[in-house]
Amino acid sequence: MNVVVATLPVAxxxxxxxxxxxxxxxxxxxxxxxxxxxxxxxxxxxxxxGSYLQDAAERQWSWASGRFQGQTVPPEDIEAxxxxxxxxxxxxxxxxxxxxxxxxxGSAAVGSVLDPMPTYLAAARRGGVGVSDVAASTSQGVRVIxxxxxxxxxxxRRVFSGGFSTGATPLIxxxxxxxxxEGDVYLADSxxxxxxxxxxxxxxxxxASLDPAVARHLGRLTETVDGGRHxxxxxxxxxxxxxxxxxxxxxxxxxxxxGVEWLSWALLAGLAVVLGATAELVRRLSASRIALDRANxxxxxxxxxxxxxxxxxxxxxxxxLTEAGHRHARDGVSFALAxxxxxxxxxxxxxxxxxxxxxxxxxxxxxxxxxxxxGDRVYRYGGEEFVVLLHAPGxxxxxxxxxxxxxxxxxxxxxxxxxxxxxxxxxNSDSDWLLGAxxxxxxxxxxxxxNQVSRFAELILG
Numbered sequence: 001m002n003v004v005v006a007t008l009p010v011a012x013x014x015x016x017x018x019x020x021x022x023x024x025x026x027x028x029x030x031x032x033x034x035x036x037x038x039x040x041x042x043x044x045x046x047x048x049x050g051s052y053l054q055d056a057a058e059r060q061w062s063w064a065s066g067r068f069q070g071q072t073v074p075p076e077d078i079e080a081x082x083x084x085x086x087x088x089x090x091x092x093x094x095x096x097x098x099x100x101x102x103x104x105x106g107s108a109a110v111g112s113v114l115d116p117m118p119t120y121l122a123a124a125r126r127g128g129v130g131v132s133d134v135a136a137s138t139s140q141g142v143r144v145i146x147x148x149x150x151x152x153x154x155x156x157r158r159v160f161s162g163g164f165s166t167g168a169t170p171l172i173x174x175x176x177x178x179x180x181x182e183g184d185v186y187l188a189d190s191x192x193x194x195x196x197x198x199x200x201x202x203x204x205x206x207x208a209s210l211d212p213a214v215a216r217h218l219g220r221l222t223e224t225v226d227g228g229r230h231x232x233x234x235x236x237x238x239x240x241x242x243x244x245x246x247x248x249x250x251x252x253x254x255x256x257x258x259g260v261e262w263l264s265w266a267l268l269a270g271l272a273v274v275l276g277a278t279a280e281l282v283r284r285l286s287a288s289r290i291a292l293d294r295a296n297x298x299x300x301x302x303x304x305x306x307x308x309x310x311x312x313x314x315x316x317x318x319x320x321l322t323e324a325g326h327r328h329a330r331d332g333v334s335f336a337l338a339x340x341x342x343x344x345x346x347x348x349x350x351x352x353x354x355x356x357x358x359x360x361x362x363x364x365x366x367x368x369x370x371x372x373x374x375g376d377r378v379y380r381y382g383g384e385e386f387v388v389l390l391h392a393p394g395x396x397x398x399x400x401x402x403x404x405x406x407x408x409x410x411x412x413x414x415x416x417x418x419x420x421x422x423x424x425x426x427x428n429s430d431s432d433w434l435l436g437a438x439x440x441x442x443x444x445x446x447x448x449x450x451n452q453v454s455r456f457a458e459l460i461l462g
Contacts, residue, residue, distance in 0.1 A: 050239030073101035095156030124148035133189035190242035309365035336398035
C-alpha cells in the first residue's frame with residue numbers, strides 16, 4: 001500500500017511532463033494552422049473582391065452591348081447608364097480612341113482623344129477588362145476607381161468605362177469582413193494608395209504613411225513587430241488587378257485560440273488542474289476551428305446575396321445554371337429562365353430619387369420571391385433587372401409561371417410594372433445562350449409596349 005502511495009507523485013509528474021510535451025508540440029502546429037488560415041482568408045477574400053469587379057464588368061458589357069449601338073451615344077443614354085450603376089463618372093470611347101460620350105457633361109469633350117491614354121482603358125481597348133487605380137474625379141470632387149470593358153459597336157470595338165466612389169461601394173464591407181477578429185484590413189492599389197481600410201484614412205492616404213510596418217512586408221506571410229505588438233501579416237493580390245488586400249492580425253488574438261496562454265499555468269498546477277486545462281485547451285481549439293468554419297460559411301453566403309434586396313446574386317445564378325444544365329444533360333430535367341426588367345425605372349429615380357428607387361426594387365424583389373413556386377429561385381441580376389430560374393415543363397409552363405409573376409407586380413402597391421423575357425433550355429444550349437435568348441425576348445416585350453411576357457420561341461417561329 002505504501003509503495004502504491006509513494007509512486008503516485010511520480011506518476012503525476014510523468015503525466016504533467018508528458019502532457020506539457022504534447023501541448024508544446026501541439027502549440028507549434030496550431031500556430032502554423034492559424035497563420036495559414038489567415039493567409040487563406042486573405043486569398044479567398046481577394047478572390048471574392050475580384051469576382052465582384054468581374055461581375056461589374058459583365059453587367060457593363062451587357063448594358064453597353066444592348067444600348068450603345070447607335071452611330072452616336074446620346075448624352076441621356078450615358079447618363080442613364082451612370083444612374084443605373086451608381087457611377088460618379090462614365091465615358092464611352094470609339095474604336096479610334098476618341099470620346100463618344102461622357103458623364104457628367106463636360107468631364108471629357110466629345111471627339112477628343114485622351115492623352116495619355118490611362119493604362120486600364122488601354123487594356124480594355126485590347127479586349128480585356130481594365131480596372132484602374134484610385135484617381136481623382138475633378139468634376140465630382142471624389143476619389144474613384146473605374147472598370148472598363150470593350151464591346152462591339154457599329155464601327156468596331158468601343159469601350160465603356162464607369163467610375164465609382166471608393167466610399168460608396170460594397171468593397172468596403174467585403175474587405176472589412178475578411179478578418180472577423182481583432183486586427184486591421186487594408187485594400188490598396190498598385191501605387192500603395194488606400195482604397196479602404198479598417199483604420200480611419202482620408203482620401204488619398206498612402207499605406208506607407210498609414211501603417212509603415214505593413215507596407216514593408218507586402219507580398220508574403222510574415223511575423224513582425226508593429227508598434228510594439230507582434231502581428232501576422234498576410235497579403236494577396238486581387239485577381240484581374242494590381243491591388244493588394246492585406247490582413248494584419250495581432251498574435252495574441254491568433255494564438256489565444258490555440259490555448260498557448262494555458263500552457264505555463266498548466267506546468268505549475270497539480271495533476272487535477274493539468275487535466276482540466278488540457279480539456280479546456282481541446283475545447284477552445286475545437287471552438288476556434290468551428291468559429292473559423294462558420295465565418296467562412298457566412299462570408300460565402302454573403303458573397304452569394306445582393307446586399308440591397310437580400311435575393312441571390314449573379315454569381316449564385318451562374319452556379320445554379322451550370323448545375324441545372326448538368327441535370328438536364330444527365331436526366332433530361334427541363335428548366336427555363338425569365339429575365340424581368342422594371343418598366344420606366346429611370347423615371348422613378350428622376351421623379352422620386354434613388355432611395356425611393358431602391359425601395360421599389362426591394363419591393364419588386366419581395367413580390368417575385370413570394371410568387372415563385374417551390375423549387376424556383378429569384379436573383380437580382382443588376383440594376384433594375386431580376387432573373388427567375390423556373391423548373392417548369394416546356395415553353396407553356398414557363399410562360400404561365402412568368403405571367404403570374406408579372407401579374408403579381410402589376411397588382412401590387414409598388415406602382416410599377418415589369419416586362420419579362422422567357423427562354424427554355426434546349427439540348428444544345430448553354431448558360432450564355434439561355435441568358436441571351438431570355439434577354440432577346442425581354443427586349444421584344446419592351447418593343448411591344450412593356451408590361452407583358454415574351455417567349456424566345458415566338459421570336460424563332462416569327
